[in-house]
Amino acid sequence: MSTSGEQDNGLVCFTNCFLPLEDGTLVERDLWIDAEKGVILDAQRTFYTGRRRPKKVIDLQGNILSPGFIDVQINGAYGFDFSIYDGDDDKYEAGLKMVAERIVETGVTSLLPTVITQERSLYPKLLSLLHPHSFPSSANLLGWHAEGPFLQGSKRGAHAQSFLVNAPAGLKSIEEVYGKDNLAAGEDNSVRVITAAPELEGLMESIGPLSEQGVIFSIGHSTASSRVATAAVRCGARLVTHLFNAMPQLHHRDPSIIGLLGAGGPHSSSLPPTPSHSKKSSLSLVSGALSAKSVRGGGTEALTEGPSAFGTPGGSASPMGANAKSDLHAQIVALGESLEGREAFQRPYYGIIVDGIHSHPNSVRLAYTAHPEGCILVTDAMAMLDPHLPDGVHEWRDGKRLVKNGERLFIEGTDTLAGSVVTMDTCVRKFKVFTSTSIGQAILCATYNPAKCLGIENKKGTLRGNADADFVVLSHEGKVLSTWVAGREVWKKA
């Protein structure tokens, strides 16, 4: 890179570069930023109205100037685990800072620290520590992603069975676990994502109220049937957590959560999974209790009046079984279905781990082909994530050791995968290969799509004027050459 120009006026022009646009194309165009304010400029307005043009010009030598990557699911990195808090706030804060400073080498400029299922009393404190952070010269921490504890036992994966709960009092139960203040939309614009199983008691009715306060409900670790999953989306769920993992596999008669990627056709949710549970009959069950008005406003009251005997989170529920079990469940599904027709069905976004291990390349291609605009690359990386960590045996916890072999991480002496250690830039490159798509389209899945899902696409994941000047400079093969946060270079390839 070379710079030129006389005295600095705080504006910078990136030139000789390709910009990935929001439609996935790459265009050769300059980009102007205000490096002091750390924002991207509307160049034409700056020129004509501001009567200014950048004095400093940076030649990117034909490489790609992409918005910085956004990782909405990452459990830790460089030895620090976002889920481990030993009572020392300063230590935890230092861990956050260390990850934020180092992760930029993978092209990530914004991340959502993800907390796996904890003992419930830990949440209020832990989530309060995960308010948005902007350390100097490091990636932005956007808020938190709570994966659990409202998870389906039979799909809990590595989450501790004993910590799983359901929400008998609906939203109130959920607020008790996470802390009401943590869930509320604060002035800090904290991003809040909850991964939960909508079929659990008290969850479906809480999706609407949670969404209204800006919490993103992500369906995951769940056995939801197609009808339940569709109803959850109609209630406001906008994301699916690590697609294909911790959910029923695609069954053609009831494609469950994965089937949401094919939803939205004229038949949409109205196709019943079994003849005995047609939409008509389930609607009639609640036609008295649920008027259209009560659904919009306090519709949840009608549901909580019903019998509290409800599917336990213990894990016995099967996709079909859950539906057949109680009238109340049918009512909940009907709650979602009664919202049908108000507006076009919006398929949810889906996070997908593209390390080539957690999802087969063909599965990645299948999902992307079905719903390209919804695709969000996530690393779901564990604390072991560190691109500098050599292959071999590494100490873990509880005296166990892990064997790292490329992107594969096994518990020593077993063939059990211990989680992901893939970096986001690797995901982008693999994704491009697996789906035979262009680098521009692959970039969208790590930038604009997650930003849209989180509702921050005016500030992050975009090159629009007034957005934050967070960038990753990539070669056309997707290798990270430099990373920029708020208009400043924070990492450069040696």
Place this chain on the structure above:
Amino acid sequence: MRLIIRNDAAEVGEYIGNYIAKRINTFKPTAEKPFVLGLPTGSSPIPTYKHLIGLVKAGKLSFKHVITFNMDEYVGLPEDHPESYHTFMFRELFSHIDIDPANVHILNGNAPDLIAECKAYEEAITKVGGIEFFLAGIGEDGHIAFNEPGSSLVSKTRIKTLAYDTILANARFFNNDISLVPRMALTVGVATVLAAREVAVVVTGQRKSLALSKAIEEGVNHLTTLSALQMHPWALIVADEDATAELHVKTVKYFKSIERVQEEVEETQARINGQVGGD
């Protein structure tokens, strides 16, 4: 008047781009003595702008002390509309060259008082000592800037209602919906262009050939406003082969024969003045 003929639009752009660069470099502009350049929009000048950008990037030309005045702008179209001439100029030229934004002048089609805006524009041109070099293109009906057929040949900057032909031609930029095409524009007048010390016009494509013929082979006529160029002491038209389709063979041969002579005259003149002309 001279007519330079090149094979195609790209060669025309290269010729006129080099020509402008030579003028600016010979002028040796400074902050105290800037070079004042008039500029058009439309498809014709794009190859010229491309060539100028290349010269700036190669360090052979600088717009640091160049002041520009654009010919025209639509009335009522937002400045950042994709079809506004502000957008065009930023996209096709200004964003790529080292021009000072304070030196750029484009008529404001959203000014509350359009007449005052036009008056101020003429005054601004006068204030910087008039336009040294005006580059122009033409419409299929031979209009120069938005001086449609029937415009006064002594007109100055003013509001113009666009001719139906022009609205139809522009509809392709507005979803082919003529109701979306602006009906009015602010434009420099024919006299504003003719007041420049040198005028060069780019004419490319067969669709412009009849207009070119009328402008240079017939008399001065307000129905082909470009024809007023015949009254200018130092005018140049650069056309591609396609645009000469309606010209007489004799006309083409004549202008081709004088091209070399003109170059020789300029070279001799440069030697006498002790200048190293050219780029």
